[in-house]
Amino acid sequence: GAVVSQHPSWVICKSGTSVKIECRSLDFQATTMFWYRQFPKQSLMLMATSNEGSKATYEQGVEKDKFLINHASLTLSTLTVTSAHPEDSSFYICSAPDGGHGNQPQHFGDGTRLSIL
Amino acid sequence: AQSVTQLDSQVPVFEEAPVELRCNYSSSVSVYLFWYVQYPNQGLQLLLKYLSGSTLVKGINGFEAEFNKSQTSFHLRKPSVHISDTAEYFCAVSGENNDMRFGAGTRLTVKP
Numbered sequence: 001g002a003v004v005s006q007h008p009s010w011v012i013c014k015s016g017t018s019v020k021i022e023c024r025s026l027d028f029q030a031t032t033m034f035w036y037r038q039f040p041k042q043s044l045m046l047m048a049t050s051n052e053g054s055k056a057t058y059e060q061g062v063e064k065d066k067f068l069i070n071h072a073s074l075t076l077s078t079l080t081v082t083s084a085h086p087e088d089s090s091f092y093i094c095s096a097p098d099g100g101h102g103n104q105p106q107h108f109g110d111g112t113r114l115s116i117l
Numbered sequence: 118a119q120s121v122t123q124l125d126s127q128v129p130v131f132e133e134a135p136v137e138l139r140c141n142y143s144s145s146v147s148v149y150l151f152w153y154v155q156y157p158n159q160g161l162q163l164l165l166k167y168l169s170g171s172t173l174v175k176g177i178n179g180f181e182a183e184f185n186k187s188q189t190s191f192h193l194r195k196p197s198v199h200i201s202d203t204a205e206y207f208c209a210v211s212g213e214n215n216d217m218r219f220g221a222g223t224r225l226t227v228k229p
Contacts, residue, residue, distance in 0.1 A: 004160075034216070034217065041222075042221070042222070043207060043220060043221045043222045044161075044207070044219045046216065046217070046218065049216060093160055093161070095160075095161075095217070105151055105163045105166050106151075106163075106211075106217055108153075108160035108161040108162075109160050110159055110160040111158070111159065113158065
């Protein structure tokens, strides 16, 4: 079945570092991908919608300059957490629908655990 | 905009007992409903989905859910749970443009 690969799975870095997370659709093309953030024991919060070839759409309250999204191809979207600080520590998950209609389930990556020291 | 509410944050249950995890949705347009399971430090795995047609949907691992339009509910059920079903369960709703919104999650703990 369709698979979404997310890399890296764990990142530990110093405050002020920028971190890039990759999300790849392995056997299907994804014109749209979604980025979520999940705090411990909480639900997934949609951060932004990544659109191939155009600017991402950010949810209210999400800093676009802090969380840079690039969707340069039909199989790859990246999320860069710029100048990360401890409050950016979280579990980040990407997803992609296999198809363009809303009735398609999302395929999720395995997530990236980001810890900022 | 669509949204979902999961009524129980935690559900403890003994092994081989039945379980129901509750989910209510709100939307002014047609919706597509999903249940996902998340194991620790992993992404989400699709259990089942309702798109249209039969209101009783069967999924993986013996789970099923019933879409009830009049009550705007999509409760998840399993007649007999196993220890391995212990996980976080998320109800989700998607609109026509694929933006999926999740409920707060229900922690199912199966005790021996």
